[in-house]
Amino acid sequence: MANLYQIIANNIRTALPRDIKAFELCAHVYSQYSFSATSGEAAENAVITAPVLPDCIQDETLELLQNLKQSDLLQGKVWTQCKIVWAENGKAKFEFAHVSIDNSHPQLFLRGIADLQAQELAQFEVIQDEWLAAKAEGLVATSVSAVETNCDAQTLFAVAVDYALGRNGVAQNTERAYAYFERLIKHEATSLAAYYNWAAMWDFNPQYLEAAQIDVNLLQARAKKFDVAAQFVLGLMYQSGYSGLDANIEPAKQCYFKAAEHGFIPAQLRLDDLCVDSAGLAQD
Numbered sequence: 001m002a003n004l005y006q007i008i009a010n011n012i013r014t015a016l017p018r019d020i021k022a023f024e025l026c027a028h029v030y031s032q033y034s035f036s037a038t039s040g041e042a043a044e045n046a047v048i049t050a051p052v053l054p055d056c057i058q059d060e061t062l063e064l065l066q067n068l069k070q071s072d073l074l075q076g077k078v079w080t081q082c083k084i085v086w087a088e089n090g091k092a093k094f095e096f097a098h099v100s101i102d103n104s105h106p107q108l109f110l111r112g113i114a115d116l117q118a119q120e121l122a123q124f125e126v127i128q129d130e131w132l133a134a135k136a137e138g139l140v141a142t143s144v145s146a147v148e149t150n151c152d153a154q155t156l157f158a159v160a161v162d163y164a165l166g167r168n169g170v171a172q173n174t175e176r177a178y179a180y181f182e183r184l185i186k187h188e189a190t191s192l193a194a195y196y197n198w199a200a201m202w203d204f205n206p207q208y209l210e211a212a213q214i215d216v217n218l219l220q221a222r223a224k225k226f227d228v229a230a231q232f233v234l235g236l237m238y239q240s241g242y243s244g245l246d247a248n249i250e251p252a253k254q255c256y257f258k259a260a261e262h263g264f265i266p267a268q269l270r271l272d273d274l275c276v277d278s279a280g281l282a283q284d
Contacts, residue, residue: 199229
């Protein structure tokens with residue numbers, strides 16, 4: 001993990017203008033999108049003539065932060081906001097915070113649009129179709145908010161699947177589904193089913209589990225058909241000794257390796273962690 005922090009820091013350090021005295025990058029990192037803003041302070045009597053950080057480096061940094069976020073999530077650390085502060089001593093400081101998708105900047109913007117009256121659209125240069133879509137989304141969110149706020153884990157799992165599939169009167173919203181699966185990962189009763197659906201969302205054509213409980217035979221059958229989400233979750237089950245399986249690092253590594261071969265980043269990160277600490281048997 002320290003290597004990933006170092007890679008991000010080096011990526012920024014090598015691209016900063018020479019006359020930068022201090023630098024700050026604030027990133028908003030969600031599953032389906034991410035964006036960042038930067039600011040820099042020039043050294044005394046210096047003038048910054050180039051961008052504080054080139055767009056290509058910002059994009060690369062955001063991609064690295066996505067990888068860091070997924071790795072942290074597997075360790076139980078959930079965050080969506082990252083601030084990287086660079087001081088004159090040349091050291092980078094990372095700060096993290098969690099802001100739910102419902103309170104993210106894009107969602108707050110949509111709620112602001114939905115609150116407008118029809119006669120205000122021209123004043124704020126809002127397209128009518130965007131306004132109508134925002135109001136429709138707001139009505140759906142209001143209708144399910146009571147369920148989402150205080151429901152048990154199994155009900156929240158069902159709501160997350162509804163968002164993932166766009167069913168039961170809920171418009172498809174993969175970002176919100178992803179956020180709920182993230183929330184459920186920490187819940188013992190549904191963590192592996194939520195892990196599977198969370199992992200499946202990385203696929204172009206995800207096949208979700210609709211039941212909150214894991215069926216080991218189903219997972220093994222899917223894993224044999226090169227289902228990387230199933231391979232990944234089987235790795236978790238072998239690693240932790242879940243559902244009657246003996247805790248065993250070697251078959252866990254084999255499962256992670258098969259998923260990693262197909263470019264599944266969470267499996268690659270898990271495999272790296274196990275290789276670094278071969279004696280560590282994480283109890284999720």
